[in-house]
Amino acid sequence: MTILESEKPAGKIKDPVCGMTVDPRDAAETLEHAGKNLYFCSSGCATKFRHDPGKYWPSEKLQPPSAASDHAASASRSDFICPMHPEVRENTPGSCPKCGMALEPEMVPATLARTEYICPMHPEVVRSEPGSCPICGMALEAKAIANGEENPELRDMKRRFWVSVALSLPLLAYMIAQLLPAPLFSHGIAARIWTWVEFALATPVVLWGGAPFFARGWLSLKTRNLNMFTLIALGTGTAYFYSVVATFFPLLFPASLRGPGGEIAVYFEPAAIIVALVLLGQVMELRARSQTSSAIRALLGLAPKTARRIDQNGQESDIPLDKVVIGDKLRVRPGEKVPVDGMLLDGHSSVDESMISGEPVPVEKSTGARVTGGTVNGTGSFVMQADRVGADTVLAQIVRMVSQAQRSRAPIQRLADRVSSYFVPAVIAAAAATFIVWFFFGPEPRLAHAVVNAVAVLIVACPCALGLATPMAIMVGTGRGAGAGVLIRNAEALEIFEKVDTLIFDKTGTVTEGKPTLTSVVPLRGYDEKALLQLAASLERASEHPLAHAIVTGATERGLTLPPATGFRSLTGMGVSGEVSGMVVAAGNEALFRELSIDPGDLKESAEAMRSEGQTVMLIGIDGRAAGLLGVSDPIKASAVEAVRELKASGLKLRMVTGDNRVTAAAVASQLGIDYDADVLPNQKSEIVKALQARGSLVAMAGDGVNDAPALAQAQVGIAMGTGTDVAMEAAGVTLVKGDLRGILRARRLSQFTMRNIRQNLFFAFIYNALGVPIAAGILYPVFGWLLSPVIAAATMSFSSVSVISNALRLRNAKL
Structure with a gap:
């Protein structure tokens, strides 16, 4: 029996999600929450609990403050955000109030302390649970999904899609059969029977399969943020409910609107097939969008799950990463990932820092060198001391910065936003105009042509292609940049x-290297070289300037002890001053000496000679008199x-x-x-x-x-x-990440590639909608006799968004 099994209580315990009685020894999953072990009847209940523990464990609020804070520090938190509007943030699943997309989970490990779902079109929409964006209706997506878990919105859409496909295939077969020379069900009685079959097959597809679209469409009306789902709901809803009325109440229609056999045309099959195709588009889009956060997932995957800690007795043991605290001594063995940021205490090795800096050459590390969490140790073994853990590590800061960048909005997005704000009302107006023109001036059957073409206009329009053009490229581009440092x-x-x-x-x-070294100490007559350096280094120890660090390091390497400095003062652009061992010390340039009324005397000539050699010279004054020079070189x-x-x-x-x-x-x-x-x-x-x-x-x-x-x-x-x-x-x-001017060149190339991609996306989205809506309205009919079927319109609408995302994904392979 394992230790874990021995700790499981005997007797029956209730599953906190479904209330089912569970034997802890047979529980499907066990989770630790609020200091207690919780047992679940199935992985489904455990997943629901992970997404919203507060919903199923209200007693969490009754914890003592210390327990609550301890738990909050170690547990992940769930947020849900809209992938199109990352500024929309909620702590429960739902839809983006701007675009209607489902909010998606943002998952960040406990060490990074949050789980968020955002809208790719509206970065302001942020939620702590999955759902749809209340603005554009798009599914919110996780900033990063932990453990490779599938987006719950994608899982739901796939289920709805496959059920809809199974029910729509007979309808599609019937539609094709009607185009044959001898159409099936041409007899009136058979046609009426088939109408009822169509109703039975289409109803679950439209009302259940398309339920998310109707919900998001309704939300868009309530929030007055019309979006793609407004159009889909109007289009499919019009076709379906018109057909329901025609099926149940045929006598409401005048004879002039009936067919040759007295039947009334119904549109169950296009309504159902449109829903199935839009669901297919959503599945493909969600899959493609999930790849845009691959950079974040890759960064999160750099952090190891455990660290090997050395206790005071020299015993080594593996502990969870979130248990590492500052000051811990950690063993890093060959091939292992460095767990946190710290300093190497013993041993030496080469460390692969390419995942952080983008540079492929391993960096040699020895005692005193700094190592970064997430980098990979080479063939050596070493002991390090942790000095940055959790959200303070370089890796956590990189993840946080990339996440913020992916949620930000580029100025070019304003153009798409401006167009989108008028787009849906314009499409609805175009659909209404299409219906009127075809109903009064079109060929017979006029009502059928009016309904079909108006529905095609509503379905073919795709504001999401416009809305996704910029944020998708930004998400992929910033992720690509992170991989290149x-x-x-x-x-x-x-x-x-x-x-x-x-x-x-x-x-x-x-x-320059930014690691200047002390190369010259030149005291004036009457001053000792060591004393001069000791006083200057003691003063400079309070400064973070690289030159100050070089002086302090030089003094330490020479074995000098540095007494504390008091009254430290930094004079911007000139130098520093303060009191050391009872003496007033000043270190800086000629401007500092002028400020303090110190005569540099013979120091000027010596300083110029050192500068001509490329040294940076610091003048030292003691008690109001020039005392000497320090020369620092930075190659x-x-x-x-x-x-x-x-x-x-x-x-x-x-x-x-x-x-x-x-x-x-x-x-x-x-x-x-x-x-x-x-x-x-x-x-x-x-x-x-x-x-x-x-x-x-x-x-x-x-x-x-x-x-x-x-x-x-x-x-x-x-x-x-x-x-x-x-x-x-x-x-x-x-x-x-790596202080290298070549990184500026990489950043510029990244900017050029990303903006070119955005312009391509916007051009495609504008052209698609500019051509699609008039064609769906029937502009080609007078010349060529061509009409766009609502089914084809649904397919093109779905693939327009997917094509924009696919184009953005090309940035992952951009050569910087």
């Missing part, structure tokens, strides 16, 4: 980046020269803007062959961006530090290097 914060940045003509970037950490990245060349070839104007001095900046710029601005303060960087924008330029700014944040926010597109600070990433629209 390019994180898009919002769709607007993705759209604008294609149009950018000027790229400004910082030097430190952007074109140019190996990839920077190639990246700059390719960026130039793409038509971008490049300019390096740095707070470093002119001599050092010139040394770097000459190697890259670009223009530069030096001695630029942070507020001046944003002013440079504004000046370029005033001249009509569309500017992108790339940087990695706090001092870059104002310029990143001012630029049309801000690009944060992933190795930089959180402030820079928050201000940017694009983040490069």
